[in-house]
Amino acid sequence: MTIFSKIIRGEIPSYKIAENEHFYAFLDIFPLAKGHTLVIPKVETDKFFDVSDELMAEYLLFAKPIARAIEAVIPCNRVGVSVVGLEVPHAHMHLIPINSVDDMNFSRSKLKLSPEEFETIQQAIIARL
Numbered sequence: 001m002t003i004f005s006k007i008i009r010g011e012i013p014s015y016k017i018a019e020n021e022h023f024y025a026f027l028d029i030f031p032l033a034k035g036h037t038l039v040i041p042k043v044e045t046d047k048f049f050d051v052s053d054e055l056m057a058e059y060l061l062f063a064k065p066i067a068r069a070i071e072a073v074i075p076c077n078r079v080g081v082s083v084v085g086l087e088v089p090h091a092h093m094h095l096i097p098i099n100s101v102d103d104m105n106f107s108r109s110k111l112k113l114s115p116e117e118f119e120t121i122q123q124a125i126i127a128r129l
Helices: 003-008 053-073 115-128
Strands: 016-019 023-027 037-041 078-082 093-098
Touching: 003 023, 003 037, 016 053, 016 115, 023 053, 023 115, 037 053, 053 078, 053 093, 053 115
Parallel strands: none
Antiparallel strands: 016 023, 023 037, 037 093, 078 093
């Protein structure tokens, strides 16, 4: 079982942004930018393109309003999308507020935010959904 499955089950706390029958979105606790959100399928699938055809379109449709809410709350040029999948063997999409392509460089130092900062960002994004 991956750490993401434990988050979905509530065994590990998260700053949940949205959830439905098939997907779960939450703030990345090691963000590249404020508002950096992970979107994951509830079915544990290692590789992004191994997600079933039935769920793939739903995946993007689930992520779309979240990306729009992030963009409305976090000052940025747009929300970038990245699928890397090397850190955790559970398909996941990164939604990252960006102003330049370098803002999606995963070798950059991650932000260190307080629980209060995470909660403020979480509530602001949720309020825009």
